[in-house]
Amino acid sequence: MRYTRVHTDVQEYQVFARKTRVEPLHQVGSVVAPDDDLAMAYARATYDEERWVEMMIVPRAAVISLWAPGGDS
Amino acid sequence: MGAGRGQLSLYSLVKSLADNKQLLGMRYAEWCIAAPTLEADIAAAAMGLDDIGHSRVLYGSLRELGTPDGAVDDATSYANVPYLDRPWTEWAEFVAANAVLDGAFTLMIEALANGNVEVLRSRLKKMLQEERYHALHGRSWMREVKAGAALERAWRESLEWIGPEDGDVDELHRAGQLAHGVRDLRRLLEERLDGQAPQTAIEWGNWEPIRRRTQAGGIDQATLDMLQGLAEKRYMPATG
Numbered sequence: 001m002r003y004t005r006v007h008t009d010v011q012e013y014q015v016f017a018r019k020t021r022v023e024p025l026h027q028v029g030s031v032v033a034p035d036d037d038l039a040m041a042y043a044r045a046t047y048d049e050e051r052w053v054e055m056m057i058v059p060r061a062a063v064i065s066l067w068a069p070g071g072d073s
Numbered sequence: 074m075g076a077g078r079g080q081l082s083l084y085s086l087v088k089s090l091a092d093n094k095q096l097l098g099m100r101y102a103e104w105c106i107a108a109p110t111l112e113a114d115i116a117a118a119a120m121g122l123d124d125i126g127h128s129r130v131l132y133g134s135l136r137e138l139g140t141p142d143g144a145v146d147d148a149t150s151y152a153n154v155p156y157l158d159r160p161w162t163e164w165a166e167f168v169a170a171n172a173v174l175d176g177a178f179t180l181m182i183e184a185l186a187n188g189n190v191e192v193l194r195s196r197l198k199k200m201l202q203e204e205r206y207h208a209l210h211g212r213s214w215m216r217e218v219k220a221g222a223a224l225e226r227a228w229r230e231s232l233e234w235i236g237p238e239d240g241d242v243d244e245l246h247r248a249g250q251l252a253h254g255v256r257d258l259r260r261l262l263e264e265r266l267d268g269q270a271p272q273t274a275i276e277w278g279n280w281e282p283i284r285r286r287t288q289a290g291g292i293d294q295a296t297l298d299m300l301q302g303l304a305e306k307r308y309m310p311a312t313g
Contacts, residue, residue, distance in 0.1 A: 031112055041210035042112040045119035
């Protein structure tokens with residue numbers, strides 16, 4: 001079956017979720033997509049195996065890192 | 074058989090919806106290792122599971138919706154759109170089905186879930202939550218892929234599946250069993266896809282009311298056996 005890879009312009013979205021109201025959101029993974037619509041569809045399809053009470057996605061580019069492992073903290 | 078002016082029961086409409094959902098789920102799943110990106114592979118598998126699950130709920134509701142209008146349980150009574158008769162060979166076909174056909178089926182589910190039949194009101198709402206992500210997937214991929222002929226075909230067959238004006242759908246709408254009639258369903262589908270249906274003349278004289286299509290043919294017996302689980306039974310251990 002022939003196909004061509006598409007999406008020349010994509011970005012990474014980080015996926016956050018939690019199972020109960022009392023626990024904080026935590027990162028469960030990431031998806032790569034060309035727009036928010038597809039990123040939502042991909043996040044739900046990829047990470048829907050748990051019974052999350054909340055899930056959200058954030059563009060990786062919108063996350064401001066203060067420090068990280070290996071950096072000058 | 075002619076254009077079927079409202080002589081069919083709700084049973085036939087829901088049976089056709091269930092058949093289409095089951096087969097659409099299978100067609101989605103066939104792409105779970107062949108889509109253009111890894112994420113799309115996973116989405117194809119997830120949407121396939123969703124739609125097969127939806128078909129099970131719809132089949133399970135049938136016994137509370139009266140009696141069949143025709144034969145059941147053979148390949149000629151399997152009431153799917155021609156688009157799903159054979160596996161897709163191009164990703165564009167997946168995208169057009171995902172956006173347009175799945176969208177038309179979702180609108181009918183919405184019309185049933187908001188109608189006055191209690192078993193459908195209570196069981197179909199969860200499907201609409203899941204279908205939201207199918208719509209996002211289809212709409213976004215429509216922006217990426219020039220679906221062309223596949224898109225036109227999906228539109229035509231969706232309109233055929235919804236059926237003719239003053240047919241069974243409009244009659245069920247007048248009885249309150251469906252929240253939308255044919256004109257509403259066509260308009261809502263166009264609105265949700267940000268586009269107009271192609272201007273194609275449908276030969277309603279050839280429309281088969283139970284299968285909701287104008288084109289002859291259908292799935293083959295082997296596919297039906299697989300969908301009904303008959304093929305898998307050959308691999309079950311003998312009992313006794």
